[in-house]
Amino acid sequence: MAFETMNLVKGQLSSEVLALKNKGYRFVTMTCVDLGDSFDLLYHFDLDLKLTHLRLNVAKADRVVPSISGIYFAALVIENETQDHFGITFDGLALDFGGHFYLEEEVKKFPFCKFTVNKAESAGEGA
Amino acid sequence: MATIVPFGPQHPVLPEPLHLKLVLEDEIVKEALPTLGYVHRGLETLASIRDMDQMVQIVERVCGICSCIHAHTYCMCIEGLMGIEVPQRADFLRVIWSELHRMHSHLLWLGLLADAFGMESMFMHAWRIRERVMDVMEATAGNRVIISVNKIGGVRRDMSPEQLRWVLQVVDELETELDKIKAVLTNDYSVKKRTVGVGVLTYQQAYELGAAGPQLRGSGVAQDMRMTGYGAYKYIDFAPVVEKDGDSWARTMVRFRELYQSIDIVRQLIAKIPDGEIAAKVKGKPTGEIVCRSEQPRGELMYYVRATGDKYLDRVRIRTPTFANVPPLLAMLPGCEMADVPIIALSIDPCISCTER
Amino acid sequence: MDFKTISFVILAIILAPLAGGLLAGIDRRLTAWFQGRFGPPILQPFYDVIKLLGKEPQVVNYWQIFCVHIYLIASILCVALFAMQADLLMIFFVMTIGAVFMVVGALAVPSPYSQLGAQRELIQMLTYEPLLIIVFVGIYFVTDSFKIADILAYDRPIFLALPLLYLVLTFALTIKLRKSPFDISASHHAHQELVRGVLTEYSGPYLAILEIAHWYDIVLILAICSLFWSTSWIGLVILLAVTYMAEIIIDNVTPRMTWKWMLTYVWAVGISLSFFNMALLYAKSF
Secondary structure, three states: OOOOEEEEOHHHHHHHHHHHHHHOOEEEEEEEEEOOOEEEEEEEEEEOOEEEEEEEEEEOOOOEEEOOOOOOOOHHHHHHHHHHHHOOEEEOOOOOOOOOOOOOOOOOOOOOOOOOOOOOOOOOOOO | OOEEEEEOOOOOOOOOOOEEEEEEEOOEEEEEEEEOOOOOOOHHHHHHOOEHHHHHHHHHOOOOOOHHHHHHHHHHHHHHHHOOOOOHHHHHHHHHHHHHHHHHHHHHHHHHHHHHOOOHHHHHHHHHHHHHHHHHHHHHHOOOOOOOOEEOOEEOOOOOHHHHHHHHHHHHHHHHHHHHHHHHHHHOHHHHHHHOOOOOOOHHHHHHOOOOOHHHHOOOOOOOHHHHOOHHHHHOOOOOOOOOOOOHHHHHHHHHHHHHHHHHHHHHHHHHOOOOOOEOOOOOOOEEEEEEEEEEOOEEEEEEEEEEOOOEOOEEEEEOHHHHHHHHHHHHOOOOEHHHHHHHHHHOOOOHHHHHO | OOHHHHHHHHHHHHHHHHHHHHHHHHHHHHHHHHOOOOOOOOOHHHHHHHHHHOOOOOOOOHHHHHHHHHHHHHHHHHHHHHHOOOEHHHHHHHHHHHHHHHHHHHHOOOOHHHHHHHHHHHHHHHHHHHHHHHHHHHHHHHHOOOEHHHHHHOOOOHHHOOHHHHHHHHHHHHHHOOOOOOOOOOOOOOOEOOEOHHHOOOOHHHHHHHHHHHHHHHHHHHHHHHHHHOOOHHHHHHHHHHHHHHHHHHHHHOOOOOHHHHHHHHHHHHHHHHHHHHHHHHHHHO
């Protein structure tokens, strides 16, 4: 099955999502994949049983992404979960649990991805 | 003065732990804040330490009530990535088991809903009918609830012609039993008083909030993943069950009519099932990305699998229907009465273990 | 009071909980039969109470203990008054005191389930008490007395004069027995939005005391029902059996309704039926 996605940069995200909403697309979900030194955020939308996907690549050093919960309210659940698991911060989240949607406050590591400390760079956390 | 009622996580009316912080004024719900995470097991991370065959077992245990369909969708993803052609008989068998799963799930849900509005006798009767489906699963697959029949490439077991005939008999008995409780659900004054007009979700809201399954179809949106014709669904006649009103009664009727629809599908499949192999040979490792969707009893299930040819898969993402139905729940609760909260919470058919994986 | 009355009272106080518990056990068995399952043994309520009495007491505050005991004393007193064939209105007031104290015990706890359940219990009381008074007034119109001694001395079964008022009494019976559609403040199985409602914060020995007091209540209400056919034993037993069976059937075929519905429906139907019956009575006396 061919998997076609539209690659985006952060600035284009909100406008693309709004365009899809105006065309009548339904929000299915968002997937986050840990690619080692960056994340891939895939947004999946559905219209009349056909899916379309948007791909956003986010570097681990800069983990702030604009939230689409203002456009699709339903996105807040998955964005909260991604905050918990991957440490990405969503800017403008409608209902923000602050990284404790699923996880207790005592959990310090982001469980779904690995962060490595690079002595050369100052960003990153201990794995 | 506002009262704060903690609804859940341990609540006798909820089948699974969900915490809703309800702010009430005079028994009218003003706000509802959810807290999830009570059964979060992080099953998606196990993809990085379990190979793809073992993952079938793991995804089956995401949820007990819809386990067969999780495994089916996962296998579809891997088969799509590797270009494996599943034999027709395996497809048919998979769907027969999936439809039986759907029936037992809807009957379980029916019992829980009856319990939520206080009609214990209907609860007991629905579950008694469900026992017949459990008997079939136990006889054909070996286990009542988590039936490990799917594997990559096909199914593990076959059903003999005698078993298929027996399944047809059981399905006939089920239909007679369902006819007996149909009158209560459709015509009873007090049942309707408790469910009609309770938890209304309009077409627009259901579509925009990303609702799935009977939630969506109860509000008039004719969308059912089985219409895409995956698996053996392309060989049978299928039309989605839709209701217009968008309240709890509409959703109840959607699920109840889907029970009849499942019985019809099982009959069609058993009539048309071809002979042949039940599994294809699997060689090599998958590469690429794929998205597969299927229709669980609770709605649209989406799997995203990414693999790079290693022993372990890169990423398995599971989007379960109850996950998508949580925002509609939050939209339906404010403004309802306290007595309606269990009915609304149950009318989305909450499977929190699916939601949180 | 003479020896006969005293012995009657003592017998009533001892036998009433036994009868109530046995009836509760038979109730559960019959309900299970209607639902297509086996059900517990008939003596199960006694096993439950004995088990509960042996548990460690856990209370939030001492008001709960006080209120539970007042409720039990009130229920016992009601049965004793009935055995002494005292005034019906007196029995009604003592019963109300007991019920109010149960509500106060629930209100003494800050748990939201308990608070909401207590409010609903008050609404339930608001629903059935006017109707109970109307039934007693109806009996007065027929027998010219509130005293049970005089009612029992009436030569015809009161049911024949007041059939519709008996129906009204069964509404009160349904609410008191906590059966669907009126099990709104504390349902028999805790599968409702308020966990166990007014009884949520009671556990262990205090729940046992509440259960025993509930048995006394059942016996009292059935005794009031029995006044409607006091002329022959067979008629009395048949009336009570049919009534209780009807309660169980209705419990099984209706869901639990909301308190707003209960208040509107029971008052509307109850008051209309009472009016109609009273009008018939007056018409007959012309």
